[in-house]
Amino acid sequence: MLTTGSKWFFGVAGAALLAALVYGGATNPSEVKMATFTGVLTLGYKGGVGDHIGYAILMGIAGAAVFLGASLAAFRDADVEAEAALLPVDTVPEVTAPPQGSYWPVIGAFGAGALVVGIVTSSALVMLGIVVLVAVAFEWAISAWSDRATNDPAVNQAVRRRVMMPFEVPILGALGIAVFVLAISRVLLTVPQLGVYFIFGGVALAVLVVAFVLSARPRLNPSVVAALCVVGALAVLAGGVVSAVVGPREIEHEPEGEAEDEDQQGAPLLSPDAPVVLTGAPS
Amino acid sequence: MATPRGLAGVLGSSDHKVVGRLYVGAALLLGLISGVAGILGGIDRIDGTFGNTILDGDTAPQVISFHATSATLLFLLPALLGLAMVVVPLQVGARAIAFPRAAAASFWTFLFGAGLTVTAYAIDGGPGGGRADAVDLWAASTGLTIVGLLLGSICVATTVLAVRAEGMSLERVPMLAWSLLCSTVIWLLTLPVMLALLIILYVDHRNGQQFLGGLGPDMAEQVAWLGRQPQVYAAAIPVLGVVLDAAATAGRTRLPNRGAAMGAIGAFAVLGIGAFALTAISPEVAQQPVTKGMALLAPLPVLAVLGLVGLSLRGGRPRPTSGLVGGVLATLVLLLATLVGAATAFEGALELAGTQWVTAQSHLTLVAATIALVAGLYHWSTKVLGRVATEAAGRTAPLVLALGALVLAVPEALSGLLGEGDEAVTGIEAMNAVAVAGAGLVLLGGLLAVAGLAGRPGRDEPADPWGGHTLEWATASPPPFANFDGPVPAVTSAEPLLAPTTPDDEDGA
Numbered sequence: 001m002l003t004t005g006s007k008w009f010f011g012v013a014g015a016a017l018l019a020a021l022v023y024g025g026a027t028n029p030s031e032v033k034m035a036t037f038t039g040v041l042t043l044g045y046k047g048g049v050g051d052h053i054g055y056a057i058l059m060g061i062a063g064a065a066v067f068l069g070a071s072l073a074a075f076r077d078a079d080v081e082a083e084a085a086l087l088p089v090d091t092v093p094e095v096t097a098p099p100q101g102s103y104w105p106v107i108g109a110f111g112a113g114a115l116v117v118g119i120v121t122s123s124a125l126v127m128l129g130i131v132v133l134v135a136v137a138f139e140w141a142i143s144a145w146s147d148r149a150t151n152d153p154a155v156n157q158a159v160r161r162r163v164m165m166p167f168e169v170p171i172l173g174a175l176g177i178a179v180f181v182l183a184i185s186r187v188l189l190t191v192p193q194l195g196v197y198f199i200f201g202g203v204a205l206a207v208l209v210v211a212f213v214l215s216a217r218p219r220l221n222p223s224v225v226a227a228l229c230v231v232g233a234l235a236v237l238a239g240g241v242v243s244a245v246v247g248p249r250e251i252e253h254e255p256e257g258e259a260e261d262e263d264q265q266g267a268p269l270l271s272p273d274a275p276v277v278l279t280g281a282p283s
Numbered sequence: 284m285a286t287p288r289g290l291a292g293v294l295g296s297s298d299h300k301v302v303g304r305l306y307v308g309a310a311l312l313l314g315l316i317s318g319v320a321g322i323l324g325g326i327d328r329i330d331g332t333f334g335n336t337i338l339d340g341d342t343a344p345q346v347i348s349f350h351a352t353s354a355t356l357l358f359l360l361p362a363l364l365g366l367a368m369v370v371v372p373l374q375v376g377a378r379a380i381a382f383p384r385a386a387a388a389s390f391w392t393f394l395f396g397a398g399l400t401v402t403a404y405a406i407d408g409g410p411g412g413g414r415a416d417a418v419d420l421w422a423a424s425t426g427l428t429i430v431g432l433l434l435g436s437i438c439v440a441t442t443v444l445a446v447r448a449e450g451m452s453l454e455r456v457p458m459l460a461w462s463l464l465c466s467t468v469i470w471l472l473t474l475p476v477m478l479a480l481l482i483i484l485y486v487d488h489r490n491g492q493q494f495l496g497g498l499g500p501d502m503a504e505q506v507a508w509l510g511r512q513p514q515v516y517a518a519a520i521p522v523l524g525v526v527l528d529a530a531a532t533a534g535r536t537r538l539p540n541r542g543a544a545m546g547a548i549g550a551f552a553v554l555g556i557g558a559f560a561l562t563a564i565s566p567e568v569a570q571q572p573v574t575k576g577m578a579l580l581a582p583l584p585v586l587a588v589l590g591l592v593g594l595s596l597r598g599g600r601p602r603p604t605s606g607l608v609g610g611v612l613a614t615l616v617l618l619l620a621t622l623v624g625a626a627t628a629f630e631g632a633l634e635l636a637g638t639q640w641v642t643a644q645s646h647l648t649l650v651a652a653t654i655a656l657v658a659g660l661y662h663w664s665t666k667v668l669g670r671v672a673t674e675a676a677g678r679t680a681p682l683v684l685a686l687g688a689l690v691l692a693v694p695e696a697l698s699g700l701l702g703e704g705d706e707a708v709t710g711i712e713a714m715n716a717v718a719v720a721g722a723g724l725v726l727l728g729g730l731l732a733v734a735g736l737a738g739r740p741g742r743d744e745p746a747d748p749w750g751g752h753t754l755e756w757a758t759a760s761p762p763p764f765a766n767f768d769g770p771v772p773a774v775t776s777a778e779p780l781l782a783p784t785t786p787d788d789e790d791g792a
Contacts, residue, residue: 003453004452004453004454005444005453008545008546008549012549012553023572023573027572051571051572051573053559053568053571053573054571054572054573057556057559057573058573061553061556064472068468072444072453075445077444077452077453078444078445078446078447079447079452079453080447080448080449080450080451081449081450091449094377094378095377095378095379095381095446096378096379096765097297097298097299097378097379097380097383097764097765098297098383098384099764100295101291101292101294101295101296101297102295102297102384102387103294103295104384104388105297105384105385105387105388105390105391106294106295106387106391108388108391108392109388109391109392109394109395109431110391110395112392112395112396112427112430113395113396113399113427116395116396116399116420116423116424116426116427117399117420117423119419119423120416120419120420120423121416140384143384144384221289221291222289222291223289223290223291223292225291226289226290226291226294226295227290230290230294
């Protein structure tokens with residue numbers, strides 16, 4: 001028996017098919033003959049059709065509707081009762097959202113954004129975007145697997161952590177350090193020399209203070225931690241990007257000639273062949 | 284296990300209600316930017332030319348292009364998707380949206396894409412912009428925005444198709460859920476065409492507009508089909524779902540002839556498949572009989588829905604709720620839009636192609652969808668926002684929006700009838716000025732609606748302020764994480780919260 005959804009789509013398909021046949025034949029400029037009918041029935045293979053665009057649109061709608069109708073008929077409109085009978089169980093499990101937060105969707109979107117900006121600006125960003133997207137895909141797959149490991153979300157999260165922590169901690173740590181060092185190094189190369197001392201000391205102090213607070217208050221509100229991470233990451237990244245765009249400051253190098261002159265004005269170097277005269281030695 | 288709250292709860296949440304609220308908030312903000320851009324463009328073209336009044340010659344086309352694409356892609360579709368993400372799972376009795384993490388990813392992808400799109404316009408990008416890498420960024424970021432919307436559409440459509448509660452057969456789903464199923468299916472069918480077009484434009488522009496010669500200079504025209512008939516109807520399908528649900532609830536009655544209502548919504552959705560109308564494929568497609576036929580047929584489903592709304596209200600005891608007032612006004616404006624669109628079929632007699640008549644039709648359709656969005660947000664405000672919105676604002680804002688639509692579109696239509704295109708001319712300055720005033724009214728109505736959504740603060744919001752029939756009213760406001768505290772109410776009819784009155788009611792329809 002056909003389901004409600006499939007009836008609707010099959011109806012649309014039938015109407016569109018009929019319209020396509022009539023339209024394709026009626027717009028054919030040649031006189032009506034057998035090729036007119038075979039043309040519209042064979043998608044123009046045996047005979048011709050009139051207006052190709054309209055005919056293709058109507059045939060496309062018919063094809064899509066047939067596919068959707070057949071899918072809905074095969075899956076019985078995805079009714080819970082039909083699914084339960086197929087499984088066979090009394091009731092099918094309900095779909096639930098994972099209660100614990102996951103930042104991977106945001107990170108994935110960031111990777112996609114980096115990819116988009118990268119294809120316009122630089123290949124390095126493209127690579128970053130691809131790496132992030134691959135990592136997110138892997139993490140997402142593991143999360144999807146662990147979500148269904150047991151019926152207990154807490155156990156599922158523990159399972160995921162046990163599997164992924166040995167990879168996540170070193171990789172993300174190394175990645176974070178690399179990005180941090182790269183961005184800060186750009187900043188230090190850009191700001192005036194006096195500013196370098198302040199930034200170098202200030203950043204180190206900020207890291208120390210934040211780390212101290214986090215370790216002293218392990219039950220700190222996750223929102224505060226998230227805000228700290230987001231603000232810190234954005235500040236470091238923005239600083240690094242802006243510095244990279246501005247470029248390093250001009251560093252005055254002493255001309256080689258002057259250095260040589262200074263060397264000449266100072267104490268003469270001893271040549272390896274120079275005679276050694278001992279002074280103050282007992283005679 | 285405790286669910287994260289605050290910023291951590293927002294950034295990491297895959298709860299469909301949180302994601303939906305984010306969508307609505309971001310879309311409203313982007314809609315405001317789009318509206319301001321539209322008004323600036325309107326002021327600039329009061330004298331019939333672009334780039335002479337308040338915008339320079341390079342900026343004016345960018346502003347207009349931004350308004351034309353962002354009104355649909357950055358405002359209406361994401362806002363409707365947000366409303367869908369909050370309400371649809373509740374309506375079909377699901378504990379969560381299908382693919383909850385993908386729903387979260389869809390929002391963040393949309394947000395990154397939208398932010399980059401706005402940035403691209405701001406740095407002289409956009410179709411035909413003066414800075415080459417910014418134009419490339421526009422094409423790529425708009426594509427990213429569409430990817431986000433497509434991902435969200437998959438989640439909503441799958442929820443209606445496959446995550447319904449026991450007893451909730453497809454013919455029993457509420458009208459909003461059905462209309463959003465139809466909408467998202469149409470978006471899934473047509474938005475990939477826009478995505479493919481953007482890839483073509485990107486490749487062509489990147490290669491000096493020689494690889495696929497001819498596309499470059501007309502970039503804005505290539506993407507304009509998204510806001511034109513018949514594709515623009517794809518953004519207005521939820522109008523019919525909102526008005527039918529609001530009318531049945533306000534009338535405290537069962538919706539008469541649900542099959543016809545579902546058929547009308549489905550038929551309107553089929554008429555909104557307009558991806559074939561992009562001029563990159565065929566510049567003369569607007570003259571094709573298929574396009575004209577779709578334009579002529581579009582008013583019929585809207586009329587059918589209006590008739591069903593009338594029947595529903597006549598048989599019950601209607602109250603003029605914000606949802607009903609907004610829904611009816613949205614449908615009336617949509618009917619006017621489809622009638623204006625139908626006139627384009629008589630091309631030989633009226634010669635409306637390429638004139639402001641087409642712009643008037645787009646504006647009417649998009650404002651109709653905006654009014655329906657406002658009506659929906661007010662009707663389901665306790666579920667979307669967790670508070671009762673201000674009813675007075677909810678009834679006034681649609682009126683202001685509808686008035687604005689008329690004041691905006693009538694002068695444009697008259698300009699079209701007089702044969703004036705965008706580039707014209709003398710004698711229409713007054714009408715252009717009136718149209719700008721209409722755009723201002725639309726923006727004012729939008730701001731009033733947003734102000735009213737703030738509502739009154741309260742701790743104990745009613746689960747069901749309207750005496751609704753459908754499952755979303757069976758849960759608390761705001762709904763808990765798993766949507767329903769206890770078991771989902773049994774579904775034995777299309778109005779599960781109404782006691783069955785006759786044996787036929789048990790059968791659903």
